[in-house]
Amino acid sequence: MNAVSQPPTGCSGAIAALQERIARAHAQGEPLRIVGGDTKAFYGRDAAGEAVFTGGLKGIAAYEPSELVITAMAGTPLEEIEAALAERGQMLAFEPPHYGAGATLGGTVACGFSGPRRPYAGSARDFVLGLRCLNGKGELLRFGGQVMKNVAGYDISRLMVGALGTLGVLVDVSLKVLPRPEAELTLAHEVTAAEAIDRMNRWAGQPLPLSAAAYDTGCLTVRLSGAAAALDAARAGIGGDVVADAGDHWSDLREHRSAFFQSDECLWRLSVPPTTPHLHFPGEWLLDWGGAQRWLKTTAAPEEVRAAARVAGGHATMFRHGDRGQEVFAPLPPPLLHVHHGLKAQFDPMRILNPGRMYAGL
Amino acid sequence: MATMQGGRHTRDGNRTDLVSALRAVLPAGAVIAEEEAMRPYECDGLSAYRQLPRVVVMPRTAEQVQAVLRLCHGRRVPVVARGAGTSLSGGALPHRNGVLLSLARFNRILDLDPFGRTAVVEPGVRNLAISEAAAAHGLYYAPDPSSQIACSIGGNVAENSGGVHCLKYGLTVHNVLRVRALTIDGEWLDIGSQALDAPGYDLLALMHGSEGMLAIIMEVTVRLLPIPTSAQVVLAAFASIEDAGNAVAGIIAAGILPAGLEMMDRLATRAAEDFVHAGYPTDAEAILICELDGVPAEVSAQLQRVREVLQAHRAMALRVAVDEAERRQLWAGRKAAFPAVGRLAPDYYCVDGTIPRHQLAHVLRRIADLSREYGLPVANVFHAGDGNLHPLIMYDANRPGELARAERFGGDILELSVRVGGTVTGEHGVGVEKLDQMCVQFGALELQHFHAVKRVFDSFGLLNPGKAVPTLARCVELGGMHVHGGELPHPDLPRF
Numbered sequence: 001m002n003a004v005s006q007p008p009t010g011c012s013g014a015i016a017a018l019q020e021r022i023a024r025a026h027a028q029g030e031p032l033r034i035v036g037g038d039t040k041a042f043y044g045r046d047a048a049g050e051a052v053f054t055g056g057l058k059g060i061a062a063y064e065p066s067e068l069v070i071t072a073m074a075g076t077p078l079e080e081i082e083a084a085l086a087e088r089g090q091m092l093a094f095e096p097p098h099y100g101a102g103a104t105l106g107g108t109v110a111c112g113f114s115g116p117r118r119p120y121a122g123s124a125r126d127f128v129l130g131l132r133c134l135n136g137k138g139e140l141l142r143f144g145g146q147v148m149k150n151v152a153g154y155d156i157s158r159l160m161v162g163a164l165g166t167l168g169v170l171v172d173v174s175l176k177v178l179p180r181p182e183a184e185l186t187l188a189h190e191v192t193a194a195e196a197i198d199r200m201n202r203w204a205g206q207p208l209p210l211s212a213a214a215y216d217t218g219c220l221t222v223r224l225s226g227a228a229a230a231l232d233a234a235r236a237g238i239g240g241d242v243v244a245d246a247g248d249h250w251s252d253l254r255e256h257r258s259a260f261f262q263s264d265e266c267l268w269r270l271s272v273p274p275t276t277p278h279l280h281f282p283g284e285w286l287l288d289w290g291g292a293q294r295w296l297k298t299t300a301a302p303e304e305v306r307a308a309a310r311v312a313g314g315h316a317t318m319f320r321h322g323d324r325g326q327e328v329f330a331p332l333p334p335p336l337l338h339v340h341h342g343l344k345a346q347f348d349p350m351r352i353l354n355p356g357r358m359y360a361g362l
Numbered sequence: 363m364a365t366m367q368g369g370r371h372t373r374d375g376n377r378t379d380l381v382s383a384l385r386a387v388l389p390a391g392a393v394i395a396e397e398e399a400m401r402p403y404e405c406d407g408l409s410a411y412r413q414l415p416r417v418v419v420m421p422r423t424a425e426q427v428q429a430v431l432r433l434c435h436g437r438r439v440p441v442v443a444r445g446a447g448t449s450l451s452g453g454a455l456p457h458r459n460g461v462l463l464s465l466a467r468f469n470r471i472l473d474l475d476p477f478g479r480t481a482v483v484e485p486g487v488r489n490l491a492i493s494e495a496a497a498a499h500g501l502y503y504a505p506d507p508s509s510q511i512a513c514s515i516g517g518n519v520a521e522n523s524g525g526v527h528c529l530k531y532g533l534t535v536h537n538v539l540r541v542r543a544l545t546i547d548g549e550w551l552d553i554g555s556q557a558l559d560a561p562g563y564d565l566l567a568l569m570h571g572s573e574g575m576l577a578i579i580m581e582v583t584v585r586l587l588p589i590p591t592s593a594q595v596v597l598a599a600f601a602s603i604e605d606a607g608n609a610v611a612g613i614i615a616a617g618i619l620p621a622g623l624e625m626m627d628r629l630a631t632r633a634a635e636d637f638v639h640a641g642y643p644t645d646a647e648a649i650l651i652c653e654l655d656g657v658p659a660e661v662s663a664q665l666q667r668v669r670e671v672l673q674a675h676r677a678m679a680l681r682v683a684v685d686e687a688e689r690r691q692l693w694a695g696r697k698a699a700f701p702a703v704g705r706l707a708p709d710y711y712c713v714d715g716t717i718p719r720h721q722l723a724h725v726l727r728r729i730a731d732l733s734r735e736y737g738l739p740v741a742n743v744f745h746a747g748d749g750n751l752h753p754l755i756m757y758d759a760n761r762p763g764e765l766a767r768a769e770r771f772g773g774d775i776l777e778l779s780v781r782v783g784g785t786v787t788g789e790h791g792v793g794v795e796k797l798d799q800m801c802v803q804f805g806a807l808e809l810q811h812f813h814a815v816k817r818v819f820d821s822f823g824l825l826n827p828g829k830a831v832p833t834l835a836r837c838v839e840l841g842g843m844h845v846h847g848g849e850l851p852h853p854d855l856p857r858f
């Protein structure tokens with residue numbers, strides 16, 4: 001079985017210790033708070049529980065560039081994975097935000113975060129091929145695999161993405177990786193929000209090498225990725241001014257370091273159809289994902305923000321700040337909530353894994 | 363009702379009851395209970411397995427589907443959903459005591475939004491019909507299973523269908539935004555959204571590949587992509603499988619993501635050439651077909667690079683399609699590979715494992731050994747880009763024991779795929795066909811969790827029962843057959 005990756009030395013001990021810890025918590029009905037790099041504590045609802053650290057699950061277990069697959073332990077710093085990939089001219093195409101030093105692969109997958117490239121390349125869940133996790137009894141489970149096409153059994157690996165650790169503690173994850181583009185070019189247009197939404201959607205319907213499109217205070221920025229000759233051709237088509245140091249522009253946006261995000265105001269994330277007209281809502285807007293992800297700083301009541309997103313055909317998340325004791329994610333309709341509770345009961349019968357982090361009672 | 367004497371009569375008695383109850387909630391002509399009329403539904407694309415259902419229903423409205431489901435739920439009658447019936451794993455094989463729910467009449471494209479690049483379709487809409495409708499707007503639906511002329515989108519979601527362009531454009535799960543489905547008790551589940559994500563668990567991913575066991579897919583919103591302005595195909599011939607395999611790794615290592623990357627071995631190449639005269643070199647041990655697409659400048663830059671890589675890996679012959687007609691001709695051979703192999707033997711059995719690409723030469727050598735051991739020839743067609751291997755085992759169903767031998771041979775190949783780090787099914791699904799191999803790929807705990815997920819949606823196990831996930835008892839009984847790596851599977855289970 002030499003093709004199946006072996007966890008890096010030391011990890012089996014760490015896995016066993018975690019299993020033992022979870023089994024004990026299961027027996028005692030004691031809630032646990034799963035902590036990787038502790039960079040995303042701001043996200044989700046306030047949840048009590050004794051901290052369990054995944055830092056012992058560290059290292060890249062397997063990376064074969066010609067297979068376009070990497071397998072790493074959940075506690076591996078994202079930075080380390082990205083460096084290993086960059087060395088071989090590859091990348092995580094969902095461009096995950098770190099939101100701080102020490103962000104881990106496990107936290108990234110558990111939150112299901114994706115960066116500016118998401119609408120054009122796919123999301124974190126799109127790139128997950130398989131994983132191992134510990135359920136709420138401490139049992140070690142393996143779902144999916146390390147190959148791109150795999151329809152054996154229900155897709156529980158992708159179910160874990162964005163589940164905020166409420167269905168299991170991630171042990172390791174296999175991801176599809178992609179070649180880094182040969183060249184990138186960012187172009188800027190001074191336009192209104194309405195015009196920006198129109199252009200982002202029109203361009204997305206044309207065969208252009210788009211890899212990001214965002215709008216912040218009067219300025220639409222578009223990133224193109226691919227062969228240098230292709231970028232020149234596309235540039236001629238869409239026009240605009242070339243942005244210098246565009247790498248910083250996109251990483252600042254991805255990491256919420258740009259000026260818009262420097263605020264203690266409640267930050268909402270509205271996930272809406274990209275063609276949704278600009279929402280005239282009290283507050284400030286920043287548009288990403290070609291119009292499909294809209295950030296809103298507002299003091300408006302949560303119900304009003306949620307209603308605006310719902311009317312547009314999307315949903316709103318209280319992403320940062322605000323009252324984290326209440327629901328931060330859009331409420332689920334009863335039939336879906338029923339399924340959520342059912343799944344939780346099967347994977348974590350004593351409700352000890354990050355209880356209440358996603359929804360109260362889950 | 364006549365006196366009941368034994369199971370058969372009881373079944374028939376209940377059947378009449380069920381049929382009248384269904385007739386009461388469905389319009390005339392939507393209930394088919396005559397044996398001859400039900401014949402076309404007794405199997406899907408895996409015709410070695412046949413079973414007549416108790417009754418076939420063909421509702422026209424969602425309300426009628428709800429009524430059927432509620433009725434079956436109340437009476438604890440199994441329901442098997444069927445789209446175009448092209449499954450290659452028996453996913454739509456009827457249940458002898460159950461209702462076969464045909465969704466063929468749900469064949470309308472409900473909405474096509476060129477600006478938002480989405481289409482909302484009913485489950486019975488054919489895969490290719492979506493791209494045909496979108497073409498006027500310069501858009502298309504990317505996943506293209508080889509049955510795309512016939513297969514329908516509901517089945518594509520249920521099986522998470524692939525195609526030849528998966529490496530670059532993903533599977534069905536990567537191209538669907540939203541699914542509206544009915545549970546066995548007739549309740550609507552609205553999963554996903556018109557946006558790029560939805561709150562809560564990723565139930566959209568869970569629905570993909572769930573083989574009709576969790577809910578009935580009633581409406582699908584797919585993402586449409588701009589049609590690439592340029593596509594180029596290059597054909598390369600190799601004197602050995604190893605060289606061809608290394609060339610594939612070389613292309614990927616050069617930072618190129620081909621739209622399609624297909625390999626065929628000598629037997630498959632010859633069969634295809636004899637059949638459609640695509641101009642394939644028949645003296646090669648393997649041929650590679652590499653398609654590049656995108657904007658013209660990108661495609662020409664990549665084409666140059668691919669040629670260099672292929673030459674560096676000892677390609678004996680290289681041919682670049684000079685025009686669209688030649689591009690189609692080069693693809694025609696690959697697309698006709700299955701029927702071409704079908705001309706070489708009375709029957710063939712298509713296997714669907716996925717392996718890490720670097721294991722290809724090893725796996726093909728082992729398949730050649732097995733071919734000699736079983737005395738059955740095999741042609742290999744390989745989605746080289748994503749590691750999905752389709753060995754086509756040739757046999758004659760009229761010779762006693764040959765089908766069983768072909769199935770055992772196929773089973774051995776799938777177990778080999780698992781051993782080298784792959785999976786028992788890349789894109790055809792488990793269905794009824796690969797239940798035994800699921801016991802090799804998964805341990806008892808994982809299987810228990812699959813059953814648990816099923817119970818959350820369908821507590822009485824009425825939707826497509828007996829498919830996709832084997833019972834633990836079945837795996838234990840098979841235990842002796844599936845010892846690998848010196849370890850017994852499920853050491854924690856009792857043996858008998």
